[in-house]
Amino acid sequence: MQQEESIQQSHHKKKFVLPKGHFLFTSESVSAGHPDKLCDFISDSVLDACLEQDPNSKVACESACKNSLVMVFGEITTHAQVPYETIVREAIKQVGYDNISKGLDYRNASVIVSLDQQSQEINQAVVGSKHEDEIGAGDQGLMIGYASDETPELMPLTHHLCNRLISRLQECRESEICPWMRPDAKVQVTVEYKREDSSFYPVRIHNVLISQQHDEKITHSEIEAELHKHVLKHVLPQKYVDEQTQYHLNPSKAFTVGGPYGDAGLTGRKIIVDTYGGWGGHGGGAFSGKDPTKVDRSAAYAARWVAKSLVASKLCKRVMIQVAYGIGISEPLSICVNSYGTQAEGLDDDDLSEIVQNHFDLRPGVIIRELKLRRPIYAKTASGGHFGRNEPEFTWEQPKNINLAAWKAHKAEQQQQNQ
Secondary structure: OHHHHHHHHHHHHHHHOOOOOEEEEEEEEEOOOOHHHHHHHHHHHHHHHHHHHOOOOEEEEEEEEEOOEEEEEEEEEOOOOOOHHHHHHHHHHHHOOEEHHHOEEOOOOEEEEEEEOOOHHHHHHHOOOOOHHHOOEOOOEEEEEEEEOOOOOOOOHHHHHHHHHHHHHHHHHHOOOOOOEEEEEEEEEEEEEEEEOOEEEEEEEEEEEEEEEEOOOOOHHHHHHHHHHHHHHHHOOHHHOOOOOEEEEOOOOOOOOOHHHHOOEEOOOOHHHHOOOOOOOOOOOOOOOEOOOOHHHHHHHHHHHHHHHHHHOOOEOEEEEEEEEOEOOOOOOEEEEEOOOOEOOOOOHHHHHHHHHHHOOOOHHHHHHHOOOOOOOOHHHOOOOOOOOOOOOOHHHOOOOOOHHHHHHHHHHHHHHHO
């Protein structure tokens, strides 16, 4: 019996035996109709409604949903006159929940609004009578930015493919290419990578998983065929697909019950989906429903901007940026640069850190001004990822040009002056 168990365990372990120096990494994403993402979209729709009338609105808006109940709660200080219930219902409608059979109906949902003003103590610490560039961070915390040269968007391939799959699923549903689709969906992509010295690169797609909510009329075999034809063939780069690539399409077989009827939703529960799919780390703070004085959001966008700028300027192949803040304090409390040993020849992480501090002012007020974050742009970020998208509103995706030669000349001049 023990020998038999040993053989079974050994067989199980061989399932993921890869060539030496290869490894698997997985990322996931979810659609706008996933209950948590629905809540993110509602919260960001409320934020946009406030910023549209009052760009200086202070918003910390959370949402929760279950069955036909939707609750919006938090703290908002604004001069805007916002019909919150109308905003909530319109957001539900935009996501596609227009019939209770799908999991929610915007027309007859019960909407509860519980919003207070922001604490005066917080407002005094953050804004007070300070110049805009000197406003303090809205809270303490640490934020992460990440970039990698494995895709043109300088995003990890695993997560980039997840976001593209979600985008294509939404396109197929909204344009009725696949009229059987309902709003709720999840995807997952596993890529096989090969290590090479201090860096690595994607070799092939190991497996893809899609769970797409559907109506009762379509069969499982039809779903598999439609997902292959209308989604996978449109998204997966053929150079990474081979005969061993595995597909798990609606593995639960039936997925008619979805949305808030299937699971409760809450703002801020998909922070890895929102960022880098598990690469680079995460500070723990969510984005949606927060105005840009909340560094959970604005500093995370700035950290991505910094990371993407370093990789786009070919100063490294892959990099993680960490910044930390304290409530009411404008200057970051720390900045960390980790290029994982992929820095350009003649540079090290100390040099990259100095370059970052010379080229980027990471005070919250300056971040808000340079990235134009007081605009009503946030509902668009709530689904499909906050990073790696070439949208005109996503200013943090436009890398800053870093002149390495000028930096080296400036550094040499400083060294001469210090001698």
